[in-house]
Amino acid sequence: MAMRLKRHVSLFESSIRRATVPTVANSLCTRCRRYASSAAYPENIAVLGGGISGLASAYFVAQEFPRSKITIYEAEKQLGGWIRSQRIPVPGGDVLFEHGPRTLRPGRDSLVTQKLIQELDLVGDVLATPKKAPGAANRYVYYPDRLNLMPGPGARPSYFDLAKSGVFAGWHNILAEPFQSRRDGSIRDESVGSFLSRRVDKRIAQNLVSAIFHGIYAGDVWKLSAKTLLGTAWQLEMKGNSVWDGWMNIQGTNGKGTDTLISPHHLDVRARVNQEIKVDSALSDALRDCSVFTFKNGLQQLVDALSQCLKTYSQIEVKLGTPVESYNLLSNGEKQVEVTTKDGKPQNYDLVISTLRAPALTPYVTVMTVNLYYSTPNLNPVKGFGYLIPQGVPFEQNPERALGVTFDSDAVQGQDSAPGTKLTVMLGGHWWDEWDTYPDSQEGLELAKSLVKRHLGITEEPTRSNVGVWKDCIPQYTVGYEDRLRDYVEKTKNQFGGRVKLVGNQYNGVAVNNCIEQAWMMARGLRHNGWKEKATGLESRVVDEPWSIIPVNQP
Numbered sequence: 001m002a003m004r005l006k007r008h009v010s011l012f013e014s015s016i017r018r019a020t021v022p023t024v025a026n027s028l029c030t031r032c033r034r035y036a037s038s039a040a041y042p043e044n045i046a047v048l049g050g051g052i053s054g055l056a057s058a059y060f061v062a063q064e065f066p067r068s069k070i071t072i073y074e075a076e077k078q079l080g081g082w083i084r085s086q087r088i089p090v091p092g093g094d095v096l097f098e099h100g101p102r103t104l105r106p107g108r109d110s111l112v113t114q115k116l117i118q119e120l121d122l123v124g125d126v127l128a129t130p131k132k133a134p135g136a137a138n139r140y141v142y143y144p145d146r147l148n149l150m151p152g153p154g155a156r157p158s159y160f161d162l163a164k165s166g167v168f169a170g171w172h173n174i175l176a177e178p179f180q181s182r183r184d185g186s187i188r189d190e191s192v193g194s195f196l197s198r199r200v201d202k203r204i205a206q207n208l209v210s211a212i213f214h215g216i217y218a219g220d221v222w223k224l225s226a227k228t229l230l231g232t233a234w235q236l237e238m239k240g241n242s243v244w245d246g247w248m249n250i251q252g253t254n255g256k257g258t259d260t261l262i263s264p265h266h267l268d269v270r271a272r273v274n275q276e277i278k279v280d281s282a283l284s285d286a287l288r289d290c291s292v293f294t295f296k297n298g299l300q301q302l303v304d305a306l307s308q309c310l311k312t313y314s315q316i317e318v319k320l321g322t323p324v325e326s327y328n329l330l331s332n333g334e335k336q337v338e339v340t341t342k343d344g345k346p347q348n349y350d351l352v353i354s355t356l357r358a359p360a361l362t363p364y365v366t367v368m369t370v371n372l373y374y375s376t377p378n379l380n381p382v383k384g385f386g387y388l389i390p391q392g393v394p395f396e397q398n399p400e401r402a403l404g405v406t407f408d409s410d411a412v413q414g415q416d417s418a419p420g421t422k423l424t425v426m427l428g429g430h431w432w433d434e435w436d437t438y439p440d441s442q443e444g445l446e447l448a449k450s451l452v453k454r455h456l457g458i459t460e461e462p463t464r465s466n467v468g469v470w471k472d473c474i475p476q477y478t479v480g481y482e483d484r485l486r487d488y489v490e491k492t493k494n495q496f497g498g499r500v501k502l503v504g505n506q507y508n509g510v511a512v513n514n515c516i517e518q519a520w521m522m523a524r525g526l527r528h529n530g531w532k533e534k535a536t537g538l539e540s541r542v543v544d545e546p547w548s549i550i551p552v553n554q555p
């Protein structure tokens with residue numbers, strides 16, 4: 001703990017040094033700082049929402065502006081949003097139940113998360129699952145009435161069995177893709193399902209790709225946006241007469257092997273991350289060749305370490321159980337934003353970072369997670385990461401409306417002190433769209449037990465279980481998202497003159513890594529008077545510029 005605090009203090013001091021040099025003149029004149037237009041830094045900042053996006057925003061903004069007072073408003077009594085890990089006592093020890101997000105991916109998107117892990121001194125607590133471990137390599141799709149092992153590094157499925165099940169039905173039509181004419185240029189967007197049906201085969205969307213979209217978005221491929229979620233293929237289609245032709249047309253552009261396309265926003269993020277983020281070898285070695293990673297006490301360890309760290313900053317105040325009702329730009333000439341909470345009196349801020357939901361931008365889905373622990377080890381006859389259930393599975397094979405099951409005792413090892421078998425059944429998502437009420441805990445448990453009995457043959461009663469309903473937890477980037485985002489960014493910029501910055505899982509991806517990266521980008525953009533600019537922080541995300549061609553392996 002002492003070491004952690006020392007590290008925070010030294011980071012804090014170096015931030016103060018960096019921030020003090022250009023602000024000396026203004027810091028001498030506190031009266032000047034009262035007026036936002038001439039102030040060197042925002043005196044009062046509000047962060048709306050205490051999930052991972054809000055906490056990471058407060059952390060990175062505090063590094064940029066060590067003299068600002070930062071208030072975090074959180075509606076719940078607890079920080080961290082739906083990242084929630086719980087230790088449950090069981091006979092012979094305890095086990096960790098993960099209710100929401102459970103693992104992180106180690107790719108390029110995780111570099112800012114890695115920086116955070118280092119600064120919070122969590123490197124020694126990282127648990128990485130090697131790519132070749134059965135808990136990573138064996139990924140299954142349930143179709144139509146059995147588990148199918150998917151091909152991948154370390155997994156050798158029987159191609160005969162795969163062909164027989166029909167899970168890959170329609171793939172041969174990929175050979176005809178180059179001969180399908182490209183879309184009409186006036187089409188602004190379409191669903192993932194429609195795009196795949198048009199370019200390849202409807203069965204690919206129904207029986208296979210919908211499973212992957214269940215695993216990430218718990219969403220419906222017939223509603224999710226191809227332009228947003230299959231961006232590269234969507235762009236390539238218009239670079240030639242087909243996706244394949246577009247791909248061939250961009251090859252050789254850089255003269256350095258295979259080329260690909262990258263959006264202006266991702267190019268910007270990549271350049272800044274490469275320039276500024278350095279990861280120590282201790283962490284990069286720990287994450288080399290790993291498929292996913294988490295912490296000894298689950299993902300909540302990251303939230304807890306971040307919250308503890310923020311508590312050591314005297315500039316930060318956390319208001320729990322304080323839902324924000326509204327925020328409005330004041331017309332007092334000082335460009336301040338008035339934040340009104342449910343019970344409190346309004347407070348004025350020079351800058352607001354909102355991670356709150358924007359209902360006009362995306363709908364949400366609700367997911368039920370049912371954690372099951374059995375004290376019998378190896379109860380599950382299948383070893384692996386888990387399985388996903390595509391939309392094309394017949395109703396009688398999935399009357400519970402489940403999305404998939406993770407095999408937690410295989411996927412992450414080193415969190416539990418008691419042996420046994422741990423699974424999580426995920427239900428609902430888009431299947432529950434328009435539902436007014438959801439199954440209660442008892443019904444949820446019964447649904448999960450009936451599913452694992454039919455799919456995995458597990459009939460034993462779980463020793464411990466937990467059921468959670470996460471209302472509106474995953475935003476859905478549905479058809480037309482890019483246009484709605486552009487309008488929303490424009491409207492927010494004009495309405496608040498740039499004094500409201502936008503961060504969260506509604507903008508640049510739903511993964512924890514995406515949220516942390518975006519918080520860092522936002523905070524970084526506040527430098528050098530960036531906080532005063534008439535911008536929301538998402539301008540590069542909605543810029544109307546062509547995608548760039550870069551080598552696939554460009555760092």
Ligand SMILES: C=Cc1c2[nH]c(c1C)Cc1[nH]c(c(CCC(=O)O)c1C)Cc1[nH]c(c(C)c1CCC(=O)O)Cc1[nH]c(c(C)c1C=C)C2
Nearest residue numbers: 100101105214215216217218387403404405406426510511
């Ligand atoms: C707890 C429910 C969640 C579901 N999706 C997410 C959560 C938190 C968010 C999410 N899940 C995955 C990603 C991809 C990238 C990443 O950073 O990890 C995101 C943003 C991956 C994932 N999660 C599960 C699976 C099978 C996958 C697929 C890809 C892979 O092979 O890693 C588990 C799982 N998550 C959800 C369901 C329904 C589910 C089922 C087993 C919804």
